[in-house]
Amino acid sequence: MKLVVAIIRPDRLNAVLEELYKADVQGVSISRVQGHGGEREHVETYRGTTVKMGLSEKVRLEIGVSNHFVQPTVSAVVRAARTGVVGDGKIFVLPVEKVYRIRTGEEDQQAVTPVGVPAHTLSSGTEASSSTSPR
Amino acid sequence: MNRADTAWMLISTALVLLMTPALAFFYGGLVRSKNALNTMMMSFAALGAVGLAWALFGYSLAFAPGSPFVGGTAHVLLRHVGLEAKGAIPHVLFMCYQGTFAIVTAALVSGAVVERMRFQAYLLFLVLWSLVVYGPVAHWVWGGGFLASFGALDFAGGTVVHVNAAVAALVAATIVGPRKDFARQAFLPHNVPFTLLGAGLLWFGWFGFNAGSALEASPIAVVAFAATMLAPAATLVVWTLLDLVRDGKVTAVGAATGIVVGLVAVTPAAGYISPSSAILLGAIAAFPSYYGLVFRVRTRLDDSLDVVAAHGVGGTVGALLTGVFAEKAWNGTVNGLAFGNARQVGIQAFAVLITIAYSAVATFVVLKVVGALVLLRADRLDEGLGLDVSQHGEEAYAEGEGAILILHDGDTETPALAPSATLGGES
Numbered sequence: 016m017k018l019v020v021a022i023i024r025p026d027r028l029n030a031v032l033e034e035l036y037k038a039d040v041q042g043v044s045i046s047r048v049q050g051h052g053g054e055r056e057h058v059e060t061y062r063g064t065t066v067k068m069g070l071s072e073k074v075r076l077e078i079g080v081s082n083h084f085v086q087p088t089v090s091a092v093v094r095a096a097r098t099g100v101v102g103d104g105k106i107f108v109l110p111v112e113k114v115y116r117i118r119t120g121e122e123d124q125q126a127v128t129p130v131g132v133p134a135h136t137l138s139s140g141t142e143a144s145s146s147t148s149p150r
Numbered sequence: 151m152n153r154a155d156t157a158w159m160l161i162s163t164a165l166v167l168l169m170t171p172a173l174a175f176f177y178g179g180l181v182r183s184k185n186a187l188n189t190m191m192m193s194f195a196a197l198g199a200v201g202l203a204w205a206l207f208g209y210s211l212a213f214a215p216g217s218p219f220v221g222g223t224a225h226v227l228l229r230h231v232g233l234e235a236k237g238a239i240p241h242v243l244f245m246c247y248q249g250t251f252a253i254v255t256a257a258l259v260s261g262a263v264v265e266r267m268r269f270q271a272y273l274l275f276l277v278l279w280s281l282v283v284y285g286p287v288a289h290w291v292w293g294g295g296f297l298a299s300f301g302a303l304d305f306a307g308g309t310v311v312h313v314n315a316a317v318a319a320l321v322a323a324t325i326v327g328p329r330k331d332f333a334r335q336a337f338l339p340h341n342v343p344f345t346l347l348g349a350g351l352l353w354f355g356w357f358g359f360n361a362g363s364a365l366e367a368s369p370i371a372v373v374a375f376a377a378t379m380l381a382p383a384a385t386l387v388v389w390t391l392l393d394l395v396r397d398g399k400v401t402a403v404g405a406a407t408g409i410v411v412g413l414v415a416v417t418p419a420a421g422y423i424s425p426s427s428a429i430l431l432g433a434i435a436a437f438p439s440y441y442g443l444v445f446r447v448r449t450r451l452d453d454s455l456d457v458v459a460a461h462g463v464g465g466t467v468g469a470l471l472t473g474v475f476a477e478k479a480w481n482g483t484v485n486g487l488a489f490g491n492a493r494q495v496g497i498q499a500f501a502v503l504i505t506i507a508y509s510a511v512a513t514f515v516v517l518k519v520v521g522a523l524v525l526l527r528a529d530r531l532d533e534g535l536g537l538d539v540s541q542h543g544e545e546a547y548a549e550g551e552g553a554i555l556i557l558h559d560g561d562t563e564t565p566a567l568a569p570s571a572t573l574g575g576e577s
Contacts, residue, residue: 062447063456065397
């Protein structure tokens with residue numbers, strides 16, 4: 016299993032969620048974060064005070080997926096989040112040691128498989144499968 | 151007395167009282183979120199503390215017959231303040247109307263000491279200041295004191311209210327000292343919409359402040375009303391243009407500030423000048439305050455919400471321009487420089503200087519007395535935590551997450567934790 020962490024522009028969030036949905040990626044957590052990358056700071060003025068805003072608003076998505084679903088997930092995020100201007104964000108793919116589903120106690124592969132999809136149908140040899148296969 | 155005058159003054163009194171909550175929003179929006187309640191309470195507290203001090207003592211000091219410098223004690227504890235005529239309206243209504251001025255003037259000073267002054271010290275200062283500083287100065291101009299007999303024009307309080315409050319603010323900011331990260335960190339307004347709301351409500355209330363200062367429903371009230379509408383409009387337009395020239399963007403905080411500066415500047419002039427002079431006055435008044443604001447942040451003075459630049463500079467400019475634009479054809483009594491009476495500008499300048507001198511010295515003494523009795527400042531940790539939590543035990547924007555209910559046990563003095571909270575960890 017992998018954890019895909021994507022930092023994106025807040026205004027691309029809806030488009031990214033839509034692409035993920037089309038790619039059958041169903042489990043995602045988001046949080047609002049602030050960060051600094053290579054983009055130019057914007058300047059704000061309040062009465063006599065002028066400030067350069069060093070941190071920009073971003074949205075952070077965390078998606079736990081099985082190995083063969085990493086690429087479709089990453090592609091979906093890139094498709095929707097890319098504007099071509101500095102500040103589009105980053106995607107990190109991290110190894111995951113263990114996953115538990117709290118409701119059932121299921122572990123690992125089964126725990127990141129959406130409800131209703133038997134885990135054995137995607138157990139092996141389907142790494143290059145199309146986006147229609149459940150993750 | 152007639153009922154039309156009384157009706158208008160009843161409305162005006164309520165309008166001016168609304169200016170203090172309006173000021174709470176204006177100031178409250180300009181501070182950081184951790185100090186929002188404290189800043190707003192500094193204005194709200196004046197409604198109670200100064201309102202009461204005024205009724206019990208302040209009114210007498212300002213308006214009871216006395217010397218040219220301070221009123222007497224004839225009206226202490228509201229003695230002999232009844233329904234008899236005071237000018238065109240009942241005496242007790244006159245007392246209420248003037249009380250709303252005392253309240254908002256004292257609240258104005260708070261803008262210089264927000265985000266670090268201890269609330270108890272502030273309350274004590276507020277009450278003493280309204281009695282020792284505001285009362286006598288109001289007497290000089292409106293209570294039959296020496297500035298009135300000298301011929302100084304101050305229709306609704308350019309010097310009494312705005313210059314007076316701004317000088318007190320300057321002294322208070324100096325004595326209380328700057329906020330702990332002043333000039334090292336940027337302090338940004340946490341809610342600019344509040345500030346716009348406050349500015350709008352201030353303008354609304356200011357019609358009572360200026361047009362009500364005619365103390366009757368007369369043509370003079372109409373002159374003042376027109377000036378109160380037109381001068382801030384002109385200031386706002388010029389402020390907008392200055393913003394555009396400075397960095398190509400029209401700011402909302404700037405718009406709110408420009409409105410207040412225009413209102414301040416027209417206050418002493420309102421009932422004395424023609425509507426077209428009001429436009430000119432408002433436009434001129436934008437410049438000194440605008441550049442005063444830009445200049446202030448480069449100094450060591452932490453007049454946090456720029457009371458001096460807005461009210462001090464604006465009030466002084468307004469007081470002087472009153473001496474320029476006063477027009478007998480509109481006010482029926484006196485002309486200014488533009489209509490051949492150059493002497494009036496000198497009188498106006500004298501009134502401003504006297505007010506500055508007295509307010510500076512008296513505010514200094516009041517603050518030293520308060521400082522000798524209680525600590526003026528919150529300590530550094532409390533300041534860092536925010537005055538909402540440290541002074542009031544509340545937050546403006548509490549999340550509620552992680553809040554564990556403490557149950558008060560009927561038998562013991564010590565509060566006990568609710569059983570369900572024990573899962574959350576230590577108490």
